[in-house]
Amino acid sequence: MELTGKRIALGVTGGIAAYKAAELVRLLIKQGAAVQVAMTEAATRFVTPVTFQALSGKPVFTDQWDARVANNMAHIDLTRAADVLLIAPASADFIAKLANGLANDLLSTLALARDCPLLVAPAMNRQMWENAATQRNIATLRGDGITLLGPASGEQACGETGIGRMLEAEEIVSELIAHFQPKLLAGKKVLLTAGPTFEAIDPVRGITNLSSGKMGFAVARAAQEAGAVVTLVCGPVSQPTPHGVTRFNVTSALEMHAEVMRRAAGQDIFIGVAAVADYRPRAVAENKIKKDGRAASPIELVQNPDILADVAALPAPPFCVGFAAESRNLAEYAQGKRAAKKLPLIVGNLIQDGFGGDENTLVLFDASGETALPPGQKIDLARALVQQIALRLAGR
Ligand code: PMT
Numbered sequence: 001m002e003l004t005g006k007r008i009a010l011g012v013t014g015g016i017a018a019y020k021a022a023e024l025v026r027l028l029i030k031q032g033a034a035v036q037v038a039m040t041e042a043a044t045r046f047v048t049p050v051t052f053q054a055l056s057g058k059p060v061f062t063d064q065w066d067a068r069v070a071n072n073m074a075h076i077d078l079t080r081a082a083d084v085l086l087i088a089p090a091s092a093d094f095i096a097k098l099a100n101g102l103a104n105d106l107l108s109t110l111a112l113a114r115d116c117p118l119l120v121a122p123a124m125n126r127q128m129w130e131n132a133a134t135q136r137n138i139a140t141l142r143g144d145g146i147t148l149l150g151p152a153s154g155e156q157a158c159g160e161t162g163i164g165r166m167l168e169a170e171e172i173v174s175e176l177i178a179h180f181q182p183k184l185l186a187g188k189k190v191l192l193t194a195g196p197t198f199e200a201i202d203p204v205r206g207i208t209n210l211s212s213g214k215m216g217f218a219v220a221r222a223a224q225e226a227g228a229v230v231t232l233v234c235g236p237v238s239q240p241t242p243h244g245v246t247r248f249n250v251t252s253a254l255e256m257h258a259e260v261m262r263r264a265a266g267q268d269i270f271i272g273v274a275a276v277a278d279y280r281p282r283a284v285a286e287n288k289i290k291k292d293g294r295a296a297s298p299i300e301l302v303q304n305p306d307i308l309a310d311v312a313a314l315p316a317p318p319f320c321v322g323f324a325a326e327s328r329n330l331a332e333y334a335q336g337k338r339a340a341k342k343l344p345l346i347v348g349n350l351i352q353d354g355f356g357g358d359e360n361t362l363v364l365f366d367a368s369g370e371t372a373l374p375p376g377q378k379i380d381l382a383r384a385l386v387q388q389i390a391l392r393l394a395g396r
Contacts, residue, residue: 021088202285325351
């Protein structure tokens with residue numbers, strides 16, 4: 001529950017994407033938020049207030065003169081009690097109102113009278129989005145410090161394809177969670193590796209390991225939430241890309257090495273979370289290898305380049321953070337890898353804790369010793385790690 005205790009005022013305006021706002025309320029509640037919905041009159045034509053009332057467990061407001069709010073001050077009361085005002089979907093018309101400071105219904109009055117941040121998720125037809133008037137209004141909102149969430153590109157309700165779709169409910173929830181994280185890495189560039197590598201033996205076989213990518217993807221997400229520009233290079237995994245993160249898929253250690261070295265210049269931080277194969281077959285057999293009655297293995301192995309060590313050895317290296325998964329002697333082995341690869345920081349975890357699951361236990365090792373982070377979900381540990389990296393970066 002990543003929004004526990006957060007109070008979200010959700011404004012719903014008139015557009016077909018209003019149906020997605022119902023799912024959004026459900027997901028926000030699931031994350032522990034308290035949601036107060038206000039709708040424009042047009043929004044009630046698409047989804048009834050009863051739907052939002054049932055999902056949020058609170059009465060829904062549509063009218064500026066609603067006598068249920070003390071002294072008819074709904075526009076003041078509703079945002080005073082909120083940590084954030086989120087408008088999703090925000091129609092072109094409503095965005096125009098916001099840009100011009102109009103306050104002629106409950107939701108626009110609420111937006112003008114708010115004393116909390118405003119996040120806006122536009123939803124409209126491609127041509128309405130691209131219209132010069134809408135683009136002017138969007139620039140005004142940005143200039144006024146309003147956060148725009150999306151829009152995305154894709155199929156539209158009108159049958160066209162293009163930019164203007166509202167972000168999916170899950171993506172808006174991620175953005176909201178990110179909004180509440182401290183921006184400890186604002187303006188920083190972070191490059192990461194995650195997942196396993198796969199070293200082909202023949203067309204159907206290969207050497208790999210059980211890394212799921214979860215830890216690396218959690219660190220990528222936490223860095224993005226902290227305001228960094230994040231690039232993730234990952235081996236074969238089935239994790240969804242964290243919102244706002246640029247992802248490059250690779251298969252082998254050699255490909256991961258090439259992709260990382262291509263992008264390492266200009267990065268502020270490099271974090272190697274990937275479980276990279278130390279060895280690969282010298283040659284990949286063109287056809288499936290047969291037993292042929294041989295006793296000895298036909299696979300000859302050669303060593304892979306060390307991506308992390310190579311980044312740390314660059315003339316102007318980013319702040320380099322390694323990971324070490326060990327089955328025993330965690331401190332000794334992790335500190336040994338830190339020294340060998342010349343890293344300021346390495347993160348140790350036990351194999352039985354780290355691989356595959358959603359939880360982990362991390363211990364940070366640097367020149368001054370070790371710091372254990374409390375065991376927990378990988379995303380919480382990733383946020384704590386980002387905090388530790390930001391502290392060390394500031395002290396460099
Ligand atoms: O993906 P999950 O299922 O969530 O699991 C997460 C994890 C257990 C894989 C992760 O937390 C972790 O510990 N990753 C590092 C695994 C490891 O022990 O790596 P290593 O000891 O082989 O390498 C040490 C460091 O050097 C790592 O940062 C690694 O990315 C890097 N390295 C290693 C070899 C190589 N050729 N190039 C590298 O960059």
